[in-house]
Amino acid sequence: MLDANLTQQLKTYLANLREPIELVASLGDDAKSAQTRELLNEIAALSDKVSASFDGSDARKPSFAIIRASDPSRQVRFAGLPMGHEFTSLVLALLWAGGHPPKVEQDVLDQIAALDGDYNFEMYFSLSCHNCPDVVQALTLMALTNPRVKATLIEGGTFQAEVDARNVLAVPATFLNGEMFASGKMGVEEIIAKLDSNADAKAAAKIADKKPFEVLVVGGGPAGASAAIYTARKGFSTGIAAERFGGQVLDTMGIENFISVPYTEGPKLGAALEAHVKEYDIDVMNLQLAEKLIPAKVPGGYHEVVLKNGASLKARAVVLTTGARWRNLGVPGEFEYRNRGVAYCPHCDGPLFKGKRVAVIGGGNSGVEAAIDLANIVGHVTLIEFDSQLRADQVLQDKLRSMPNVTIHTSAQTTEVTGDGERVNGLVYKDRESGEEKKVELEGVFVQIGLVPNSEWLKDSGVELSPRGEIVIDDKAATNLPGIFAAGDVTTVPYKQIIISMGEGAKAALSAFDYIIRTAPAEDVAEAA
Incomplete structure (x- = not known):
C-alpha cells in the first residue's frame, strides 16, 4: 500500500510515539478489506509501539479503530481507507493516540476536555476533498482528548449505499448522534462553538479585555495575512479579526499561478499563511464576524469594529480584507436543494x-x-x-x-x-x-x-462602496475615510488573484503605517495602545 518514500516518512513520524497504540480492524472478504489489512500490517511493522489485530466486530467493513492502549476510551475509527488527502489525517491520528502532543493551543484542548455531554460523530469524506481533512482532524482530536466524544470517519466511496440512504450529496458531511450536524468545512474551534452554548459569551469576555491596537486587520485571507505581517514588522501592535483564517483560499484546489511556486493547494497555502503570521506578535482572533464599523470622529482617533458576539475592538488604523464569497444563482430551488444536489x-x-x-x-x-x-x-x-x-x-x-x-x-x-x-x-x-x-x-x-464582496456590514459605516458592493480605494489602498484602508477581493482593485491580494495587503499596511506616524507621534500611539 505504501511506497518506499511514504514508508520512510511514516517510520520517522512513528518514532515520536510516547506510548503503545492498537489498530483493531473489522474486515470483510472484499478488495478494500484486503487493502486495509495490508496497510495496517505495514504500519505495525514500522514501530514496536504499534500492534494490529483483525478481530473487530464493527458493522462497517472495512473499518479500523486507532486506540490508545493505556486508555481504550480514547479512540477514533476510520471506515474505508484514509489515503489521498486524508493520509495526513491518518498520521496525526496515530501520533495523537500515541501521546504525541498536538499543535493546538492549550485553551482549545481545555475546551474539548470540558465538553459536558455524550457526542457520537459520524463524518463522511471523499479522498479528493481538500476541505475534509480539517473536519477529520478536528473530530479525531476531540475523540482522542475527551472520552465522551466518539468519532467515525467514513470514506463515502467505500460506503456508497450508506451515503445514498442518508442523502449525502456534499462533503464534508457531519452527523451527530444520528442527526445532521453540519455540512462543509469546520475547524475544531468552530465545532466547539456549535456544541458550547456559552462559546460566544466566553469569546466576547476574552476580547473585552484587549487594549486598542495600532492596526486592526479585519479578515484573515492572503490580503489580511500580508497586511498584518507588514504592520507587525513595523513594530505596531497588530490584531487580526477573521471569520475564518485563510479565507476563500482554503476552498481553492490547484494553484498554479502563484509565482515561484509551480503548484500548491489552497489548504496548504492557508497553513503556510497561518504559520508565517505566527512568526510575529500578531493577535489572531479567529471565528470573529464583524458586524459594524464605527469610524473615528477625528483623524488619529480610534476606530471601532463591533463583532457579532457583542464584543468590540479598537484601533488607530483599520485594514479591511474581508474578501468575497461564491455568488448564488438566486433561482427557485437553489437554496432548498443546497447540499442535496x-x-x-x-x-x-x-x-x-x-x-x-x-x-x-x-x-x-x-x-x-x-x-x-x-x-x-x-x-x-x-x-x-x-x-x-x-x-x-x-x-x-x-x-x-x-x-x-x-x-x-x-x-x-x-x-x-x-x-x-x-x-x-x-x-x-x-x-x-x-x-x-x-x-x-x-x-x-x-x-x-463568480464572487460577491463581503461588504454588507459596511453599508452604514460611511465607507464608500461601488455599485457592485466593492470597497472603493485609491492607489494607496485608502478608503474615503482617514485611517481606514482596504485590500483584496472586497475592493475595487481589478483581477481577483491571490498574488494581487497579497500585494494589496502589503500596500494597505504601508499606507496604514504612513497614516499613523503622520497623525500622531509613534510614542503617543504606543502609550495609547
Whole structure:
C-alpha cells in the first residue's frame, strides 16, 4: 500500500510515539478489506509501539479503530481507507493516540476536555476533498482528548449505499448522534462553538479585555495575512479579526499561478499563511464576524469594529480584507436543494456524483475547469452559460470541447433548480435567443458564476462602496475615510488573484503605517495602545 518514500516518512513520524497504540480492524472478504489489512500490517511493522489485530466486530467493513492502549476510551475509527488527502489525517491520528502532543493551543484542548455531554460523530469524506481533512482532524482530536466524544470517519466511496440512504450529496458531511450536524468545512474551534452554548459569551469576555491596537486587520485571507505581517514588522501592535483564517483560499484546489511556486493547494497555502503570521506578535482572533464599523470622529482617533458576539475592538488604523464569497444563482430551488444536489465545490463533491448527470453553471475559467474535472468522474456534464460564448481561456475551452460526455449551452439563463423534495432531479433554463424554456434531467448542479464582496456590514459605516458592493480605494489602498484602508477581493482593485491580494495587503499596511506616524507621534500611539 505504501511506497518506499511514504514508508520512510511514516517510520520517522512513528518514532515520536510516547506510548503503545492498537489498530483493531473489522474486515470483510472484499478488495478494500484486503487493502486495509495490508496497510495496517505495514504500519505495525514500522514501530514496536504499534500492534494490529483483525478481530473487530464493527458493522462497517472495512473499518479500523486507532486506540490508545493505556486508555481504550480514547479512540477514533476510520471506515474505508484514509489515503489521498486524508493520509495526513491518518498520521496525526496515530501520533495523537500515541501521546504525541498536538499543535493546538492549550485553551482549545481545555475546551474539548470540558465538553459536558455524550457526542457520537459520524463524518463522511471523499479522498479528493481538500476541505475534509480539517473536519477529520478536528473530530479525531476531540475523540482522542475527551472520552465522551466518539468519532467515525467514513470514506463515502467505500460506503456508497450508506451515503445514498442518508442523502449525502456534499462533503464534508457531519452527523451527530444520528442527526445532521453540519455540512462543509469546520475547524475544531468552530465545532466547539456549535456544541458550547456559552462559546460566544466566553469569546466576547476574552476580547473585552484587549487594549486598542495600532492596526486592526479585519479578515484573515492572503490580503489580511500580508497586511498584518507588514504592520507587525513595523513594530505596531497588530490584531487580526477573521471569520475564518485563510479565507476563500482554503476552498481553492490547484494553484498554479502563484509565482515561484509551480503548484500548491489552497489548504496548504492557508497553513503556510497561518504559520508565517505566527512568526510575529500578531493577535489572531479567529471565528470573529464583524458586524459594524464605527469610524473615528477625528483623524488619529480610534476606530471601532463591533463583532457579532457583542464584543468590540479598537484601533488607530483599520485594514479591511474581508474578501468575497461564491455568488448564488438566486433561482427557485437553489437554496432548498443546497447540499442535496446543489454544490459549489467540484473537487470536494464530484466523487459523490460518479456516473451521474450533472450541470455546471458558468462559462468562465472556474466553470469550464469544473466541467473538465467532473467529466472525468460523472456520466455526463451539461454546461450552462448566460453569455453568447464561453469566457474561459481558449486552451480550457478546447479541452472541454474535446470531451465526449459534455454538452454546452450558451445564451442560456438558468431559471429554476428542480427536485423531488429530497434531492435535485433537474434544472430549467431559458434559451435567450428563442425565449423557449427547456428542462435538463440530472442529479447535480455545480454553481460557478463568480464572487460577491463581503461588504454588507459596511453599508452604514460611511465607507464608500461601488455599485457592485466593492470597497472603493485609491492607489494607496485608502478608503474615503482617514485611517481606514482596504485590500483584496472586497475592493475595487481589478483581477481577483491571490498574488494581487497579497500585494494589496502589503500596500494597505504601508499606507496604514504612513497614516499613523503622520497623525500622531509613534510614542503617543504606543502609550495609547
